[in-house]
Amino acid sequence: MPFKIRNIPAVSRVLRGCLPFVLLLCISSCFLSKRTIGYSVDPMFTSNYSKEENRLTSFGDSLFLVKASDGLPVHYFQQYNTGVCFDNKCRPLSISIYWSVTGRYLGFELPKEEFLSKTDHEPFVPEEYEFLNSLLANPDLPFADMEYHELMDQPSDAVESVDAVSGATSAMVSNIVVKGAVYTTYKLWNIVYGPTKDFIAGHTGSILTPQLIEEILMANNQEDKVWVLERFPENIEMTDSLLDIIETLIVQADFHMAYTAAHAIKGSQLRSDGIQNMLFNAYGKSNDPSIKSLIINKLGQAPFLCTEVINSSRNYIEKLNGNELVDMLNLLKKHNVTDKQTVLIVEKLLSNENIFIVNQAQKFLNQAQLSNQ
Structure with missing residues (x-):
């Protein structure tokens, strides 16, 4: 049965001429026997990956981290030798499970000539492998909180020794298991979302570099992007390219991604002029009032405003109204920006026909006068 790759999206810069998901199971006819079975979902692409030049880091006897030739983490895989039982007769099952770096x-992937089977040892057909693959890709299935006997119409003292034999499949799981392979589905799903997944997330979080973060943020998977933004290291080097990527996410992504990207910046990092300028550039480019307000609030957490941001802010004062003007003036007041140039520009607002704008300008000028005194 040929290996099948499914749902692999188009790749941009990160491919750089390579076939990165050679990383998981490759193209079947090139690397795997026709008797080898494997299925995949969206990969997290990475650059400079060559299967022939990969490097392995081992964690124990069966978990491995695959790295590209440049040392960049690519993916993890774990080899399992376990038992799956039918009619109280068990046969060993060898299988490799793959995870992204997140x-x-x-x-x-199953070894050569290995296969998954159902009741009466009937082998899976391709459609059942595809269904199993889609189930394993769903982290929201309820299996983590279920006991074995709940899978079948069996007494609570049933043991994990049969697969759809001594009872009918429970109605609560009948649509989320491969028919005739209830326990196989359940067991593999719990492997995928068990301790190994947590270990991988923790280990990758401890080895994040600017390059790895860039690769994750430039790939296509939203889940991976959110994962790394929520774990953004406070002491990471903010390279120019990384700042550009975060700015693009804030400006062009959907609200949730933009919000997450903006909040990835920690308070201590706001001491950097480069980070402040990146945020203010995003402010100028964004068309979402909520994101613009979020950026101003984020800059309000900075210990000071850099000269470039103060200078740039003057260009906005006369153009803003409503909440955006309030946010901008509050930002300047919070950082005690009362220089002559800023005060002169705010004074111009006093002649505005909108009484709200006049009132906001007066409040700012009153505080500026007190500060200067």
Whole structure:
């Protein structure tokens, strides 16, 4: 049965001429026997990956981290030798499970001539492998909180020794298991979302570099992007390219991604002029009032405003109104920006026909006068 790759998206810069998901299970006819079975979901692409030049880091006897020739982490895989039982007769099962560097399920592969089977040892057909693969890619299935006997119409003292034999499949799981392979589905799903996934996430979080973060943020998977933004290291070097990527996410991504990207910047990092300028550039480019307000609030957490941001802010004062003007003036007041140039520009607002704008300008000028005194 040929290996099958499914749902692999188009790749941009990160490919750089390579076939990165050679990383998981490759193209079947090139690297795997026709009797090898494997299925995958969206990969997290990485650059400079060559299967022939990969490097392995071992964690124990069966978990491995695959690195590209440049040392960049590519993916993890774990080899399992376990038992799956039918009619109280068990046979060994060898399977490799793959995860992205964030701990997201990537796929599985069986050794040559190995296969998954159902009741009466009937082998899976391709459609059942595809269904199993889609189930394993779903982290929201309820299996983590279920006991074995709940899978079948069996008494609570049933043991994990049969697969759809001594009872009918429970109605609560009948649509989320491969028919005739209830326990196989349950067991593999719990492997995918068990301790190994947590270990992977923790280990990758401890080895994040600017280059790895860039690769994750430039790939196509939203889940991976959110994962790394929520774990953004406070002491990471903010390279120009990384700042550009974060700015693009804030400006062009959907609200949730933009919000997460903006909040990835920690308070201590706001001491950097480069980070402040990046945020203010994003402010100028964004068309979302909520994101613009979020950026101003984030800059309000900075210990000071850099000269470039103060100078740039003057260009906005006369153009803003409503909440955006309030946010900008509050930002300047919070950082006690009362220089002559800024005060002169705010004074111009006193002649505005909008009484709200006049009132906001007066409040700012009153505080500026007190500060200067």
